[in-house]
Amino acid sequence: MPEQLIWGMEVFLNGLMAGVLYALVALGFVLIFKASGIFNYAQGVMALFAALTLVGIMEGQVPFSHLINAIFGTEVHHFGWHVPALLAILLTMVVMVAMAWIVNQLIFRHLVNQEPIILFMATIGLAYFLEGFGDMMWGSDIKKLDVGLPQGLNPFIDEVTYNIFGYGFFIDNLDVVATLVAAILVIVLVIFAQYSKQGRAMRAVADDHQAALSVGISLNFIWVMVWSLAGFVALVAGIMWGTKSGVQFSLSLIALKALPVLMLGGFTSIPGAIVGGLIIGVGEKVFEFAIGAPYLGGATEIWFAYVLALIFLVFRPQGLFGEKIIERV
Amino acid sequence: MFYREAGDFKTSYTEDNQTFPIKFDRYRYYAVLVFAFAVVPFVINDYWVNAVFLPFLIYAIAAIGLNILVGYCGQVSLGTGGFMAVGAYAVYKLMTSFPDVSMFIHVILAGVITAGVGVLFGLPSLRIKGFYLAVATLAAQFFLVWLFNRVPWFYNYSASGQISAPERTVLGVPITGAETAPWAAYLFCLVFVTVCAIIARNLTRGMAGRKWMAIRDMDIAAEIIGVNPLKAKLTAFAVSSFFVGISGALFFSVYLGAVEVGEVFGINKSFLVLFMVIIGGLGSIFGSFAGAAFLVLLPVLLKNTLVGGLGWPTDLAAHLEFIIVGALIIIFLIAEPHGLAQLWRVTKEKLRLWPFPH
Numbered sequence: 001m002p003e004q005l006i007w008g009m010e011v012f013l014n015g016l017m018a019g020v021l022y023a024l025v026a027l028g029f030v031l032i033f034k035a036s037g038i039f040n041y042a043q044g045v046m047a048l049f050a051a052l053t054l055v056g057i058m059e060g061q062v063p064f065s066h067l068i069n070a071i072f073g074t075e076v077h078h079f080g081w082h083v084p085a086l087l088a089i090l091l092t093m094v095v096m097v098a099m100a101w102i103v104n105q106l107i108f109r110h111l112v113n114q115e116p117i118i119l120f121m122a123t124i125g126l127a128y129f130l131e132g133f134g135d136m137m138w139g140s141d142i143k144k145l146d147v148g149l150p151q152g153l154n155p156f157i158d159e160v161t162y163n164i165f166g167y168g169f170f171i172d173n174l175d176v177v178a179t180l181v182a183a184i185l186v187i188v189l190v191i192f193a194q195y196s197k198q199g200r201a202m203r204a205v206a207d208d209h210q211a212a213l214s215v216g217i218s219l220n221f222i223w224v225m226v227w228s229l230a231g232f233v234a235l236v237a238g239i240m241w242g243t244k245s246g247v248q249f250s251l252s253l254i255a256l257k258a259l260p261v262l263m264l265g266g267f268t269s270i271p272g273a274i275v276g277g278l279i280i281g282v283g284e285k286v287f288e289f290a291i292g293a294p295y296l297g298g299a300t301e302i303w304f305a306y307v308l309a310l311i312f313l314v315f316r317p318q319g320l321f322g323e324k325i326i327e328r329v
Numbered sequence: 330m331f332y333r334e335a336g337d338f339k340t341s342y343t344e345d346n347q348t349f350p351i352k353f354d355r356y357r358y359y360a361v362l363v364f365a366f367a368v369v370p371f372v373i374n375d376y377w378v379n380a381v382f383l384p385f386l387i388y389a390i391a392a393i394g395l396n397i398l399v400g401y402c403g404q405v406s407l408g409t410g411g412f413m414a415v416g417a418y419a420v421y422k423l424m425t426s427f428p429d430v431s432m433f434i435h436v437i438l439a440g441v442i443t444a445g446v447g448v449l450f451g452l453p454s455l456r457i458k459g460f461y462l463a464v465a466t467l468a469a470q471f472f473l474v475w476l477f478n479r480v481p482w483f484y485n486y487s488a489s490g491q492i493s494a495p496e497r498t499v500l501g502v503p504i505t506g507a508e509t510a511p512w513a514a515y516l517f518c519l520v521f522v523t524v525c526a527i528i529a530r531n532l533t534r535g536m537a538g539r540k541w542m543a544i545r546d547m548d549i550a551a552e553i554i555g556v557n558p559l560k561a562k563l564t565a566f567a568v569s570s571f572f573v574g575i576s577g578a579l580f581f582s583v584y585l586g587a588v589e590v591g592e593v594f595g596i597n598k599s600f601l602v603l604f605m606v607i608i609g610g611l612g613s614i615f616g617s618f619a620g621a622a623f624l625v626l627l628p629v630l631l632k633n634t635l636v637g638g639l640g641w642p643t644d645l646a647a648h649l650e651f652i653i654v655g656a657l658i659i660i661f662l663i664a665e666p667h668g669l670a671q672l673w674r675v676t677k678e679k680l681r682l683w684p685f686p687h
Contacts (some may be wrong), residue, residue, distance in 0.1 A: 062579070118662055119462050124600065125657075129655025133651075307468045310457075310465045313465060314453050327549055
């Protein structure tokens with residue numbers, strides 16, 4: 001088998017793994033969009049915020065230490081304890097649920113019945129706020145996140161592929177774990193939405209707010225729940241991306257990458273988010289490998305996803321799995 | 330009391346349809362123009378021009394441009410930074426290729442080139458709507474910045490990959506480069522702002538503007554009453570990009586002088602201009618000015634009070650700025666979705682009735 005093809009296959013596999021991570025972020029978007037019609041631009045910043053909080057709790061950082069030091073002239077940095085990863089994750093989840101409640105109470109309750117584009121802009125405002133707030137709370141330096149996930153070359157895949165092709169594929173253990181986690185998360189979410197009482201209530205709210213209200217579903221509860229779920233997904237995504245490339249500002253940019261994923265898959269479809277993520281992940285890696293790096297000077301990954309989504313949307317405006325758009329005057 | 334239209338008689342349709350129908354407003358407008366053109370250039374110094382006036386004027390043009398697209402035509406764009414980059418690189422190529430031509434012509438040509446690019450990226454708006462379109466414009470943002478970063482022809486094969494403005498003059502006075510006097514740069518931008526604002530005002534209240542607003546309010550209904558959506562949307566994209574291109578050209582050549590494209594015209598610039606439009610007021614020319622002034626002044630004020638006054642570190646002030654801007658966006662969207670312009674309108678209405686509100 002020619003070398004180029006084998007390398008291409010390796011790139012393809014790595015693209016699949018990256019795509020799973022995109023899909024993970026996109027999932028958070030779909031959840032909120034389905035239940036409340038809000039297109040949550042802040043999803044990526046929520047992931048960043050969750051990862052920052054997780055690191056901060058694990059390391060025993062004093063929140064707002066920077067601010068406190070600046071105002072009172074003190075020198076506080078750390079409490080001096082280390083929290084085990086699992087407990088820290090639980091605590092972070094509590095923070096994310098609290099955040100979901102606050103966001104719902106202070107912002108989106110007041111914006112009910114506004115146009116979708118206004119809601120979208122409100123989430124951009126939220127993203128800015130959270131970004132500044134997270135940095136102010138935990139400091140803006142790049143942090144290392146280690147919750148004990150395996151990292152580095154996966155020897156099993158390396159060996160198997162070596163035996164077949166005579167060339168060992170480099171697949172990161174972390175990507176394998178991320179793929180598994182994402183797959184489990186998706187299955188759990190689908191089961192939750194399909195069969196649990198709260199999940200059904202969520203879908204009812206997504207269908208029609210007023211009808212859901214009239215059969216006794218509490219909109220507020222559902223919205224807080226959905227935002228908490230999105231916070232949970234953000235936390236998982238934050239852990240994966242944070243372990244992969246450090247907790248830093250660029251983490252919030254993955255949300256931007258999730259946007260073309262959503263457009264490709266359709267805003268309302270959970271399977272769409274997965275398939276879209278895989279297409280984008282594979283597409284941009286293969287494009288960079290086959291065309292971008294040799295002919296276009298590289299770094300095509302920055303725009304490939306958007307241009308692909310743009311071209312795709314011209315032919316199918318509702319995305320792959322989206323509901324058909326019907327417009328009436 | 331001191332602000333009303335009693336006794337202000339109109340005897341022709343032209344008078345009735347003017348931009349400032351109330352005499353007091355009209356005189357205030359003339360006063361502001363005279364002050365800006367005849368007083369400010371003599372009293373400003375380098376700090377005021379570079380920290381406040383130039384960014385305000387240049388962002389005001391960009392905000393007017395984006396307001397035409399978002400506020401009047403309802404097509405949300407997140408590609409402003411990319412289009413500003415087109416203007417900047419267009420003016421750079423023109424400046425270096427035709428050194429003898431006046432800067433006025435270069436800047437206008439840069440606007441025209443940007444308008445062309447804008448129309449190209451506006452084409453999908455005919456099929457894609459709402460925030461699908463918003464995300465599609467991100468393609469323009471990332472692709473254009475990547476293009477200017479990667480194709481050496483755009484930055485004249487310079488080793489650093491940066492572009493820097495050579496010295497060019499208007500009527501013998503240097504406008505770009507290190508030798509520029511503060512008042513010259515200020516006046517140059519002021520001329521563009523004034524002309525752009527007048528053009529935008531008259532476009533938006535004429536036939537073109539009404540078509541845009543019909544498309545914004547409901548595009549299918551607009552189509553049924555005879556508005557051609559193809560023409561309306563593409564003209565909105567063209568006019569908007571023209572203004573944004575001019576502002577990008579000025580931003581690079583007059584204000585910064587040297588530009589690294591990913592840093593200056595990144596996605597954050599797109600959001601900044603969008604925030605100006607939201608805070609200022611969607612669908613209002615005055616709002617574009619108000620929003621630009623607000624978001625230019627806010628960091629300067631914060632920096633002066635926190636860093637200069639209280640001795641805080643700069644990064645803390647920067648974080649606080651993020652928090653405040655984010656919170657303000659949300660507060661404005663909840664409390665006053667029409668922004669500062671609406672507050673101003675309400676104040677004027679109150680002033681006209683004061684002190685007898687009934």
